[in-house]
Amino acid sequence: MAVKSKEAKPEAAGGQSPHPAALRLHGVRKNYGHVVGVDGVDLTVDEGEFFTLLGPSGSGKTTLLRLIAGFERPDAGRIELGGRDVTSMPPHLRETNTVFQDYALFPHMTVGENIGYGLRVKGVPAAERRERVERAVRMVRLVGLDKRRPNQLSGGQRQRVALARAVVNEPEVLLLDEPLGALDLKLRQEMQLELKRIQKQVGITFIYVTHDQEEALTMSDRVAVMANGRIEQIGPPLELYERPATEFVAGFIGISNLLTRDGIKFVVRPEKLHILLEEDSPEPGMTVEPGVVEQVIYVGQSTRFNVRLDQGEPLVAVRQNTEAADEALQIGGRRIRLAWAPEHTYVLDQQQEPDAKPASVENTKEK
Amino acid sequence: MAVTDAGRLRKNRGAAPLQTLLWRWPWVRPALLLTPPLAWFVLVYLTSLVLLLITAFWTIDTFTTQIVQVWNLDNFRIILTEPAYRLIIGRTVGIAALVTVTDGLLAFPFAYYMAKVASRRTQTILFAAVLLPLWASYLARVYAWILILNHSGILNWSLQSIGLPPANIGYTNTAMWLVFSYIWLPFMIIPTYAALERVPDSLLEAAADLGARRWRAVLDIVVPLAIPGVVAGSIFTFSLTLGDYITPILVGGAGSTFIGNVVYIGAFEAL
Amino acid sequence: MAPQTSIGPGEGQLNLVLWDGYADKSWVDPFTATTGCKVNQKPAGSSDEMVSLMKDGGAGQWDMVSASGDADLRLIYGGDVKPMNTSLIPDFANFQTYFKAPGYNTINGIHYGISLQWGPNTLLYSTKKFPNAPTSWSTIYDPANKGLLTVPDNPIQIADAALYLSKTQPNLGIKDPYELTQKQFDASVALLKQQRPLIKKYWALATDEITLFQNGDVVAGAAWPFQTIQLKAAGAAVAETIPIEGATGWADTWMLATKATHPNCAYLWTKWVSTPKVQAMQALSFGETPVNTKACAEMEALSAGSCAQYHADAPGSYFNTIKFWTTPTATCDDGSNNCIPYAQWQAAWTTITA
Structure with a gap:
């Protein structure tokens, strides 16, 4: 049975810090044929951080998230989770869980079964499983709906199930791929606050992908703005807005x-x-x-x-x-x-590359 | 200009009563739509079935082959008590079930590969490979199997050329099982493929993300979601085998009689 | 109703239910050219199918049927065919005596049709497997040949078993294989049930049997001369024989539908196919024997030696060794009603081959 290990290997931590970064990327690169997906990204995300990858479609943010989850294999570079090198590990062995853009709920399972699936696969005893699922259901405020099927739920409710299904496994890092994209504005704003509350409550590192700059600024501890597979700037929301490092960042965040x-x-x-x-x-x-x-x-x-x-x-x-x-x-x-x-x-930074034009890359569909 | 306007006005006014009627009584439209096929169904299909059922209660003078219209239950008694009929029914249902299971087991991995693994190009090629045989005559494909399975056929030739004893499965129930499984396989693959294609890839990723290995994800997620397709395919393979009488004649041996063969022979007595 | 006494002008059309090959272009075309009767064919796959097609006197749709002996009585008693006037067929006088008024198509001197061709059901065998020709029908009941035998898929096959038993178990008292008492019938069916595991396949079409022999799936079986001729022509190592127990045989008759709409064309056709030339052509094309004794010379002209090969020159006594197909009825020869009718033959055949 493939049980994910909670313990980070001490040698992998490199002895630099008693608390290794939740996620570290070194020169991660991924191409699709001639199309650049992710072009040499270095990144460190601290434990418990709400970290957002922000960028237009085609900027490589979703690819980066999928590389972290293990759905894609990088062409080059290294991915560390909790100080452990997971670059060549399949997704089911990684200490991450994902909230998918389309939620990817299992249509033939009830809400409760969906949420409990990860625990069942890991062989968590039924009693404990029931208790943890119940807690997750309470946390996402879906009490009383756990016997329903996904198609009997509203969009917002499905979103909560997807969240609970990921969080209940207590991953080291939670990956969220535009989780609020399909919701209407009011519900989205509600869920933004809800996500923030849950993140505080469980203390899990969130890596959040969005193209919505307002959402990124509202929720994140830090934001990485991406364009053409590269990170343009990393910083807290205020810094990005007030002191954009490049013309792209300036143009993408707020009216420039x-x-x-x-x-x-x-x-x-x-x-x-x-x-x-x-x-x-x-x-x-x-x-x-x-x-x-x-x-x-x-x-x-x-x-x-x-x-x-x-x-x-x-x-x-x-x-x-x-x-x-x-x-x-x-x-x-x-x-x-x-x-x-x-x-x-x-x-603006005069050293910036001339090709980093705001929101000009719509040519490649993000995979 | 004035003429056109007047014409348009008249036209609108003329269409109004029917349009209004259709709009006010929404059931009128489906009723109009369904009446011809339903009438056909009741008159032709149901009536002929009922007539067939009624004749089951009559007997025929098999010497002159005239139907004798005397009510009795002889036909049913014979079917239920005559061991030969029980044997034939058992054989037909048994082989149909076996063919269905075989096709299910063969079709699932194939359809899975087509729907989830193969590239677009390979998918197209495989699709053509599945569908192309359906364009060839059923008889030609069954005859091809006779050439493979008979005593001096390709199978025995191949076995002997590698030093193995010949397998005499031509004209046996094994041959029928093989041929039926081959003939109906596309009817299992296509609905299974259609069901698998509708399973989003993200569900497999989600399962892997939640810690499931590939086989576990397929078992837990893909198989249950593909069941409607497999059921549809099973209905095809089972009922097609159940009603067939040509393959038993061509590749079956002594003791390969199907329900269809008895019906075929009986039809000449009872017509 | 008395049959017509003269043949009027042809109606331009003739609709036939027949065995495949019984109206070949080679003798249909000259017929149409001289009579103006256009021939439409409906080949049937079995005697049962013929009887079924001729239901209700052909229903005005069919004029004639080339029925075999096992179907004739069913058609006659079913009222589907009507008497024919033999005096309108000049060649009738030249027919082999046996076929002028055989029991399967002539009742109380009334001719329900004109005999056409006949053939024996022979024992066909592989000369490789049997270097010495088998002499008895026991070959097809011998467990040593398990899985290597084939017999026709036809209820009338019970008569073949009865014929064999009439010689091997004389105490059963079988005189006529088509008139069986319950005891005789049961013994015949039991023999066929024992034979069933030895059978590779019950053949439905003559071509099926040819394929079985060609591919070496079977080495012996009941057949018609047609199969033997075809196999030999294809170079297969086979031969046929009429075993010591004798053989059953079939004989076909052109019968006139009760509701025939083209009776003149029907008579013209019957006249035509009874002529020595056409009799010989059909015999050689299908592998059967003409009933017209004058056909022998025509056969020799077409294919030397064929007359003797097909027993077209056989003396009258020869026909006592062949038990021709007839529809079994409940009425026995002794006038009692103790015999097993055809309906039960059909039912029994289903249980044998199931």
Whole structure:
């Protein structure tokens, strides 16, 4: 019987740290013919971390997740889980569990049987199994539904079963492949909080794949932004948003206003821009540029202004509707000036590769 | 312009009553749709079956082959009490069951390979390989087996050329089992393949992810989900074997009579 | 109803139920050319099928049937065929005496059809397996030949067993193999049940038997001269014999459907196939013997030695050694009703071969 071992081998930990990283990737590479899936990724995820792989489709994030789970074999590189090299281990021997994008629930099993399957395969005694399944059912708030079949559940409920089925095995690392992608917005927001709560409760390392930047920022301890099979930047949400390292990251996370002045490329976030009418004067030290408001878009809690600078670039400015927005809606077509504080501009990494263009890679379907 | 508009108006108005009717009574549409096939079914199919059943209670004068319309249960008594008929029924059902099990065991791994392992290209080739024989005449394929299994056939020739004694399975029930299993195999493979194809790959990955080895995942996940297909295939192979009378004539030996052969012979008496 | 006394002009069509090969192009084409009767054929696979097709006097669909002796009485008593006027067939006078009024097609002097061709059921054997020709039908009941035998899949085969028993167990008192008392019938059926494990296959079509011999699956069996001729032509090492116990035989008759819609064409056809030339052609094409004694010379002309080979020149006494097929009825020769009718032959055959 293939029982996964909880103990990490001491020698594999390398004696560097009493708590080895939950996951470590060294130069992991995976190609599909001529198409690059994952192009030399190095990554370390700490124990108990909520770590997100964020990127557009085709960026390699799902491939990376499947490499970690063992569904794909890497062409090169090493994968360590809990300090143990698992690169050549089949999925059923790895200390990971996956929440699949389509949930992959077993349609011929009840909710309870689905959740208990992993334990049954590992030969956990029936009594213990029952108890752990019950606990998992409570945790995902599906009490009373454990005798149902997956096709008798709503999308959100299925998602919870998929989660419980993975978590009940207490893996070292839980892999989630766009688990909320199929849910509607409201349910998705609810589940985001729920996932976060469960992660805190069980203390398992989560590796979360999503293309939704808002979701990534909301839930993650750290985020790795991926493009073309590479990691563009790794950092906490705030750092990624406030200080994007590359043009791609800047473009992918939030609305990016990209400007080049005196040969220096930099980003100003829309909410940092001040709109000055004729009578207004800028605060001291601010950069001011004139332009025309081409469009005003009312989005409820805020208003968005699409401005064309006299120097040619389009910029987006956003203002919170703290007061009635009637007046703001009147400025469409008018000449204004945009002002920003120098500390709110972020100079982009000049060393970046020219091919890292935001969201331009739709050519390959992620496998 | 005015003319076209007027024409359109008239057209709409003309279609309205029927459209309204169909919309107000939703059952009208399926009723219209089902009436012709149902009438056909009741008149032709059921009536002929009932007539056939009624004649079962009559007897025939086998000398003149005229039906004598006297009610009696002789036919049923004979079928139930005559050991020869019990033997024939037992043989037919037994071989049909054996063929079904054989085809199930052969078809599953084959269909599994086709649906889950093979590349698109290989899949197409295998599909053609399964379906192509169905384009050849049933008789031609059964005759081919006679050439293989008879005394001086390919089987014995091959056995003897490697120094083994000849296997005289031509014109036996073993030969029938072999030929039936071969002839009906595609009817098991195709529904099994269809069922397996509908099992998402992610279910196998999920099972592996949860710690199941490949065989365990296949057993726990794929087999139960493929059962509807295997059942459909079994209905095909079982009923096709059950009703066949040509293969017993061609490859069967003495003591290979099937229900179908008795019906075939009896049909000339009773028609 | 008395049969017609003259043949009128042909109706242009003739619909025949027949054995495959009984209306070959070579003698149908000249017939159509001279009479204008277009011949439509419906080959049947067995006597039972013929009887079934001729139900209700041919129902206006069929004009004639080339019935074998085991079917004739069923057709006659079923009212499916009607008497024929032999005086309209000039060659009838040249028929072998036996076939002018054989019991299977002539009742109380009324001719229900015109005899056509006949053949014995012979013992066919492999000369490799039997360098010395077997002399007795015991060959096909001998356990030494287990799994190497074949006999026809036909209830009338019970008569072959009865013929064998009439010589080997005289105390059973079998005189006519088609008129069996219960005791005689049971003994014949028992012999066939003992034979059943020795049989490789019961053959349904003559070509099946040819295949069995050709491939070496069987070495002996009951056959017609047709199979022997075909096998020899294909170079197979086989021979046939009429064993000491004698043989059963079949004889075919052209019978006229009660509801025939083309009776003139039917008579023209019967006239035509009774002529020596056509009799000889059909005999050699199918491997059977003509009933017209004048056909002998035509056979010799087509294939030297064939007349004697087929016993077409046999003397009248020869026909006493061949027990021709007839439909068994409950009425025995002695007038009693103690004999086993054909229905029970069929039922028994199912239990033998099951």
